[in-house]
Amino acid sequence: MRVGVAAVWACATALGVAAVESFNETLDLHTLPGGRVHAAFSFAMHSDDESLRHFRILPRALLQPVASLDVDAFQLTLNAGRWQYASWGAPSGSQSVANGAEVWASFGEAHRSAALPLPTRWRRLTSALAGTFCASLDAIEDTTSVTIPARYVWSDAPENTTALHAYLPSESVCTENLTPLLKLLPCKGGAGLASLIQMHTILASEFHSVSVQGYTVVLGVTSVMRPPMLPDESHVWMLSDIFSRNLTTTCPVATTSEVWVAEPNEHVASDDDDDDDDWVPSPWVRRMQTRVYDTTSLAPYGGTLALSIAAPVRGPFLKPPPLQATRQVLGFGQERNLVRLTLHNALPTETVQVVYYDQIPWKVLPLMHTLHTTLAFDPADLPEDAVSYRDDYDAPFVTASTYRPAVLRGKTGAVELVLRVPAQSTLTVTYTLLKRVLHYDEHVPDPHRGIDLPPAVFVPLATGQSMRAWAYAHRHRPVHAVQAERIYTAPSLLDIAVPDFSMPYNIILFYSTYVALFFGSLLNAMVRRFRDVVV
Template identity: 35%
Template sequence: MKPLPDGRVISTFTFATLLEGAIPRDPRDLELPAQHYSLFPLTLGQILREYSITELHLSLNAGKWNYDKWGLPEDPSVGTGAELWAWMGDGGPLSIDERWVGLRNALAGLFCASLGSLDARRTSSPSTAFPLSSTRSSPIPHALRYASLPSEHVCTENLTPFLKLLPCKSRAGIARLLNPQRVFDSDWHGLSVHVLSTDEGVEMRLSVQAVLDPVRGSAGKRRDWSFQTLFDRNIDVSCPVANSSTIRVVVSNNGHSLSPDPLVVDNTAALYDLASQIPLDVSMAWPTEHTFQYPLPPFVPLTPLSVKRTLHGSSQTHGVLFVALSNNENHDITTGYLETLPALVTLWMHTMKIEVGAVQRDDLISAISYHPPLLQPNGLHAPSMLQAKLTIPARSTLRLSIDVSKAFLKYTEHPPDAMRGWDLPPAVLFPVSVPLDGEHRTNNSLIYTGDTGGKTIQDRMYTPTLLVDLATPDFSMPYNVIILSCTLMTLIFGSIFNLLTRKWVIVKLTE
């Protein structure tokens, strides 16, 4: 639990389960040996073994994560919509693409999500941005598949199968606080599943993140919160099969009070242990603060980089993709930049411009890799993929702009709500290697320092999604034609039916 300067509270739930001694299946092994499961969920374990998954990351998020006001999240997978990427062993009778199709369809059925829509039009392989983090050495070559669906939303039908992967479900332990009505009422919420192969076995980490606003639900406009007020629940029973259950509340010296008293308190956090503190309803209050006052601008960003990404242009055929990266530190920052756009938007690389303070700086971009949206044998266009390394000078704003052209689609290719437009996936900023003098490794991220004082970002960051407006036919015309045709058919049919079925007789009128 982490209180924020704007009165909100970030709640991050992490559930880790280790399947000891397990190793990813060799895809060349056609027989599936028996695998015994106790706490590790059988439904997910069968999918991992069936498709030879070494590493898997799935996230379902709703809302836009505000890095400047909320800082870096505990789980970096906060891109809007659905994101799925997996490292799979190569070889065997089935190709990587065939197993990728089976994987996303299996996960779609398991989590009740539209992951089957992550077809070849949204699939790419940016291995630099999403490296294999497995610590287990393997002679089997691996391949990456990555896809995102920004229009996918997360709701209760996704949380229910998610909780079924836990040994105690939501009946005991920290998961008792996962009340769907409160979690999905937050300003931002998301679910994620991470599977890693380590030297000890296969580790699964389930994560739920939510940004709650106690001020919005408080009658007195106070930022005081407790488990009962945030989730409408408290923890009344612990999960008996959990090795450890710990609650960590981030604290600072700003006049707050905690109840009940934590077991351990350090300079940054207060810790509660469910093994000895049951029932538990943690509350944080500010006794001297009568009404919470929102911080006024200018705000101090909580992250080294601030990102803005827009799509300019009023034309339905052309536009400009504009990205602004602001360095909030006193040293240069180097970051990787990844764009994966569907084939309905084409980037023109010869129009790329890099500017800092209205001065063109082509020396600040390097290692450019671009894959255009080529037509595949299955008849679908793969997404375009742009990867580059950017260096943002200290206390400066780097502006990147690229001209884009928008496709003219057939009327059968438009989505049901065509007038709304198409959602474009977020861009990704990721750590990269930079040739400086010294380096050290921390938290699976590379931080390089040298005489220049430059550094790289420590984890991935996601930009907001975009909405592109394409040339759209007037879909009301077919309905008008149908209505007119039905009216004419009714008149013609009625007249002919009367002529064929009526009996005509001569009626004599007598005075």
């Protein structure tokens, strides 16, 4: 629910009653291939009237700066590592798994009549989030931010709602980000499920992330643990192995507190298998069972919750995603660089519409007139009773396109393509990318490393029955925020032409030495007096 600040204050003043707030905490544990375990914490704090004057559970330090800027909704994620969509499936909870920092904010229609302009409010919002979570968001400014439709982030956003979006691909996650997040919780990190969040275990995982979104504040911590040694068949995880401790305390403020454990079980049937088993081979599917532990009170567990999880090592237990998308930047030097998009649709009969969204920094220039599409189709992959039509596999595969060019040394651009991927086919899209020549003072502190190209986002549109069933099968617990399904690619590192920054110093040193020797010799010859010395 998105309510204006003035309306919320008026409602709270008129009623004159205390806000009925709730705090729900959830820990989602499920196994991944290779003996891994995915742990996703979700701490949801909600108020019935979204009171912004009297805080009991909702974090004042987070909501007051956000409310003063009349922000409808926002989301901040800090990720480290790479999420493997092909083998891990869809992430639980927050679905923003882009490397580095990612910030979204929706201002709706109210920003047009606000006293402060939108860029100023956007800058103040990122500064407030940077101060709250000790994140280095100072690089987010007008030149690195773009405006996109809010439906790319929240599927229930109105059509006329816009969102501002910015990436920081080189930002990392550290203890300075986790500690402020725990301080926003009612019981901090000393009780409840938050007591399991140990810095050294989370930051040592293969993938870890920190996220926050509001007004219904949802704080999330996600990590993918990998066993130190891979056994032959399965690896048994204890709760103390994952978090270096068992659950021994509860948060008295929590309305609900649950631990969900999902692990494979070959003897358990799934309810959704009958709907979409026709498009995935049965050897790639393992039945899942889910155990739910109510941790509002630890008395039923003897005062300590210690559980075990059996994680398989060989073979995936999740259905591979019906849509897989990647982006690669090929080439070398200043010219002949190519961006290649590869989208694979594994559905047998359904065509998928996908929105490709990519930020274009002003340091590079895409040549959209070089856009080229290629479709590869293998009819052998279709079931025997499937019917395919020739028109579905004929061009064009780009049904709509929007290109906002970047302003040189001024503003980041964006590319949006609506792609049509037929069933059982692989669509390849390529276009040329040129790199601009930078001034000597425009290079980053480490220019020889190159520049970061933010990750691309793929958003499926109007998904069919099979794709909705796949998404539902991977979401084995309800999520608090309604978000659009998004697929992130890995960021790219582009090498750029770098001048020899050492040459000025070499010249300075050479001429300083030359002048010192010349001046010293000349001065010595002018002021020295030669005379005979009698010994």
